Amino acid sequence: MEDEKFDCIIVGGGIAGLSAALTFAQNNMKFLLIERGEYSGAKNVSGGVLWGTQLAELVPNYWEEDDIGFERYIKHRRLSFLDHDTSFSIDFKSEHFEEPPYKGIIVLRSKFDNWFAGKVQEAIEKSDFADESFLATDILVEEVLKDNGKVVGIRAGEEKFFSDCVIIAEGVNNLLTRQVGLQSDYVPADYVATGIKEIIRMDRDVLENRFQLDGLSGMSNEFIGLGATMGVEGGGFLYTNRDSLSIGLVVGLKDLREKGGNNELSKAAKKRREDNKKPLKAQDKSKNIYDILSEFKKHPAVKDMIKGGETVEYSAHVVSTGDMRVMPKEIYADGVMIAGEAANLLMNSGKAIQGMDFAMQSGVLAAQAAVEAKKKKDFSAVTLQKYRTALEESFVMKDMRQFQSAVHFLHTPAMFSTIPNLVCDFGRQFFTIDNTPTEKTSKMLKNSIKKYSSYSELIKIGIKGARSL
Amino acid sequence: MKELSIAERLGMVIYRNQGKSEAKAHIEVDTDICNSTCPHLCTTYVCPANCYTIDENGEVHFQFEDCIECGTCMYACDQDAVTWKYPDPEEGRGINWNFG
Numbered sequence: 001m002e003d004e005k006f007d008c009i010i011v012g013g014g015i016a017g018l019s020a021a022l023t024f025a026q027n028n029m030k031f032l033l034i035e036r037g038e039y040s041g042a043k044n045v046s047g048g049v050l051w052g053t054q055l056a057e058l059v060p061n062y063w064e065e066d067d068i069g070f071e072r073y074i075k076h077r078r079l080s081f082l083d084h085d086t087s088f089s090i091d092f093k094s095e096h097f098e099e100p101p102y103k104g105i106i107v108l109r110s111k112f113d114n115w116f117a118g119k120v121q122e123a124i125e126k127s128d129f130a131d132e133s134f135l136a137t138d139i140l141v142e143e144v145l146k147d148n149g150k151v152v153g154i155r156a157g158e159e160k161f162f163s164d165c166v167i168i169a170e171g172v173n174n175l176l177t178r179q180v181g182l183q184s185d186y187v188p189a190d191y192v193a194t195g196i197k198e199i200i201r202m203d204r205d206v207l208e209n210r211f212q213l214d215g216l217s218g219m220s221n222e223f224i225g226l227g228a229t230m231g232v233e234g235g236g237f238l239y240t241n242r243d244s245l246s247i248g249l250v251v252g253l254k255d256l257r258e259k260g261g262n263n264e265l266s267k268a269a270k271k272r273r274e275d276n277k278k279p280l281k282a283q284d285k286s287k288n289i290y291d292i293l294s295e296f297k298k299h300p301a302v303k304d305m306i307k308g309g310e311t312v313e314y315s316a317h318v319v320s321t322g323d324m325r326v327m328p329k330e331i332y333a334d335g336v337m338i339a340g341e342a343a344n345l346l347m348n349s350g351k352a353i354q355g356m357d358f359a360m361q362s363g364v365l366a367a368q369a370a371v372e373a374k375k376k377k378d379f380s381a382v383t384l385q386k387y388r389t390a391l392e393e394s395f396v397m398k399d400m401r402q403f404q405s406a407v408h409f410l411h412t413p414a415m416f417s418t419i420p421n422l423v424c425d426f427g428r429q430f431f432t433i434d435n436t437p438t439e440k441t442s443k444m445l446k447n448s449i450k451k452y453s454s455y456s457e458l459i460k461i462g463i464k465g466a467r468s469l
Numbered sequence: 470m471k472e473l474s475i476a477e478r479l480g481m482v483i484y485r486n487q488g489k490s491e492a493k494a495h496i497e498v499d500t501d502i503c504n505s506t507c508p509h510l511c512t513t514y515v516c517p518a519n520c521y522t523i524d525e526n527g528e529v530h531f532q533f534e535d536c537i538e539c540g541t542c543m544y545a546c547d548q549d550a551v552t553w554k555y556p557d558p559e560e561g562r563g564i565n566w567n568f569g
Contacts, residue, residue, distance in 0.1 A: 109569030268527035288514035314478035316517035318540035
């Protein structure tokens with residue numbers, strides 16, 4: 001296959017790359033997809049819920065197959081405010097979520113991406129290029145090749161592969177996007193977070209009874225407040241898989257750098273640096289990322305949900321926050337397009353964490369732009385700009401632009417400490433019956449506001465919050 | 470549930486090329502920077518795989534073998550001490566997720 005020139009090379013066999021590949025197979029394009037993992041999904045980590053119904057367009061009736069790629073569909077959603085010992089939730093369960101195509105499915109990437117790759121392979125076999133398009137795994141692309149400023153192919157080890165265009169769908173740690181000059185060489189921690197997660201296995205009957213699930217129905221639970229992230233920007237999540245739970249945190253990296261600290265040993269480091277011109281400001285308190293996860297699992301509300309389970313996997317991955325300031329300068333150039341989280345297409349608006357649906361949509365749109373470029377026999381930036389235009393007109397960029405202020409609002413201290421504290425404190429008063437005269441609800445609210453905030457602060461938060469929605 | 474130590478958590482991770490005596494490092498850290506001018510040593514508490522540690526003398530050490538390819542240190546280090554690449558499928562380390 002080395003001598004052959006492809007219409008397109010896709011770097012990365014995650015959801016964005018596979019969605020592009022499926023679009024190519026359906027449009028008789030000759031392509032090569034290169035995945036660095038042993039199989040698609042081997043390197044991927046997500047929460048994770050794939051929101052939206054687009055999968056049904058790419059793989060019609062995916063829920064009717066014997067070998068389904070997803071764990072459960074979302075029927076029950078819950079947002080919980082946590083302080084140190086209390087949980088106050090907004091809980092929503094509806095038959096409206098019952099009918100396929102489902103509005104959200106819970107997935108485990110190692111299984112889902114592998115299943116999705118199988119669907120792409122089936123589509124390749126039905127295309128005109130059944131023997132000339134490939135899904136290649138276990139190969140690391142180290143360089144994107146350029147000729148006269150135009151991208152012409154890739155290099156993996158000693159081998160070079162050439163194509164009319166390249167779709168970079170390498171994920172958030174977008175080294176190739178940086179190499180082609182669309183992203184800065186150093187991306188600061190400001191607008192990224194780290195997701196950290198455990199898979200907790202549980203007897204299927206126990207899990208279904210505990211979470212009141214029926215058949216393949218599932219629940220998503222998000223958490224904010226001190227009980228989740230110990231005052232660090234971010235939040236927690238819990239999703240029900242078929243016979244396990246995905247539980248974890250997403251923690252703002254810049255805030256963790258400022259608020260975290262090492263154990264006793266940092267004192268030694270501090271002492272060592274005392275005479276130095278550059279003293280160490282490291283904090284003595286012990287707060288590292290995996291200890292925050294341990295504390296979250298010990299929260300009374302969370303502890304009861306995971307009781308009796310057994311952790312079978314521990315994972316972590318950097319994740320974009322949805323703040324557009326981190327995005328690449330542009331998502332196309334001569335002969336190249338950037339799709340999925342390589343373009344930081346991901347958003348936590350407070351309503352949901354969307355990333356996999358953005359990956360799917362952007363992969364399809366990038367592929368469609370390449371199909372059109374082939375017809376025109378022009379893969380220059382002028383033609384590939386169509387990808388940008390289409391993405392701007394789609395829900396991906398419309399929602400990201402629409403919810404920017406919500407994203408910023410979610411990252412204010414009010415949202416991960418003040419509000420959850422206040423809500424939990426009010427709940428404790430409101431739901432406590434203790435044979436003493438009960439105060440009026442308005443007085444209870446006033447008590448909680450005085451304790452954790454002030455009316456003026458709340459008004460400011462309210463205005464900011466209202467504007468962001 | 471019993472609280473898990475970081476060693477127990479990493480014990481569940483399936484690393485690649487475990488049979489090879491020496492894997493090729495995919496991350497290089499200039500610990501001279503950590504040990505002389507870095508004001509926060511943040512990698513020692515933001516890395517989810519505890520690849521950055523401080524010894525009794527207060528010196529920072531790095532090992533790539535336990536790395537789970539999350540990318541955190543590449544962003545968190547603002548002192549230009551971390552050079553981050555993906556592990557080589559054949560010669561490098563890195564992970565294979567069972568669930569992901």
